[in-house]
Amino acid sequence: MTQAGWISGWRKPSVLPGFGPALGTTLAYLSLFVIIPLGAMVLTTFAHGWADFVGAVLQPRVLAAFRVTLLCAFGAAALCALFGLLLAWVLVRYPFPGHRLVDAAVDLPFALPTAVAGIALTSLYAPNGWIGALLAPLGIQVAFTPLGILVALTFVGLPFVVRTVQPVLQDLEREQEEASAILGATRLQTFTRVIMPALAPALLTGFAMALARGLGEYGSVIFIAGNKPMVSEIVPLLIVIELEQFNYAGAAAIGTLMLAVAFVLLFAINRLQRWTRLQHAD
Template identity: 55%
Template sequence: MSASRRQILPGFGLSLACTLAYLSLLILLPLSGLAFRASHLSPAEFWAIATGERALASYRVTFGASLLAATVNAFFGLIVAWILVRYSFPGKRAIDALVDLPFALPTAVAGITLATLYADNGWIGRYLEPLGVKVAFTPFGIVVALTFIGLPFVVRTLQPVIEDIEPEVEEAAASLGASRWQTLIRVLFPAIFPALLTGFTLAFSRSVGEYGSVIFIAGNMPLISEITPLLIISKLEQYDVVGATALAMVMLVISFVMLLAVNALQWWAANRHSECSPSMGARR
């Protein structure tokens, strides 16, 4: 029995060693270097840099805009993924290809394009400006840019899961007297929620570290529309490596804690769904 188990994955020890070495070179060593550099600061110095007025404002803009953009993408990404999987219509392949455009488009090009479209004299901005809606060079523009670059993560995460849900499941719920709303909430959404949460996490993570598409549309005004990555770059340009390291360390810790919380919620949702499925099958 033990011999057959070892033969299932030949070279497991070597594969594991290569995996750990690769992850160490790409992730652990750079993060360790960042932590080592930040350790040269005293707690008081680190706290003064991390809680400065400009730094706190940049945290609010960065994480607030990222959270809002990821939430918008989770809602509309679910709709887009559902339509692409469940319906056939003219131009479906073109729309499906457009979803991947933010992956292929350089972020700087995306930022320039969005800034041009939403400027006061842009194709879209000229119609929003009389309504008092200003997008370009405001925090709202940051949300627009982050929504643009984060949508593919949600759609591509949800599509395989929706494809695995058989239409017969909905028909069975309808035959048992469930309304469409009850079918969505009690049958479909529990199966989709773990993947939706994964897409939300990926979109949020991508947004937190985004730089190129944001700086062209944000306006980059300190205390108003300045993101933390730009503040870090500004400190490096001023040869303030210590200050940039402290801010980077804060971003790392906050991002890790938030992702850990989301992953814990995702694990709970997946386990809850797997526990509910056998019980539902037993009742049937």
């Protein structure tokens, strides 16, 4: 096959003209705003040598911050997946008074400044707050602990799951559920074998987006976390602290490791999502 034939076979006809300019604009955008900044951070990290990078990221305080960030981000994403699925199900399947108000309220964490969210959550869950005062006699402290980080990340991550699952649930045909019931399947069997396979890719997408938001969240967390080193300190805060101390190499090293961890996690979730789609297609 000639080069022209190969190119014509690769470039499928499209109703939108201008493949070259569109591709060039896309690559330029990715280069200027994503690839070049991240590449510069990685180059800054390793310009000081591998030994300095290892020494910067293996400090006990850094490892503790990564442990807190990863555990809380995973826990919050799991909670978002569970409650986001329930909320999307209620919004799609059940009409009730105030339905539009609840549906609009789901997007509040998108529009609300993260600092405002952090202050509001802290005032609620502090030992003298409305909710914190009820939990204090039970020996449960939320604010200024890793549990507070979990609450904040769940708050900001929930809309991602709801808005990714909701359209798929709306397009799901009821006839499949009715056919399953006619064939003698229980409600649980219908949910696990008919509904969940169709929702799984969207649910995994929402989980991945909530996880990504949790890994990089800063504003809503620093108010409620307490920011105690080795206890409730998150990686983004540690990077800011290094920058304030003009330790740019240390900040770049921590940021590079965080970039690598986030890329591996999201890549693995993406592969799992693709596998679930193929399983559902079969």
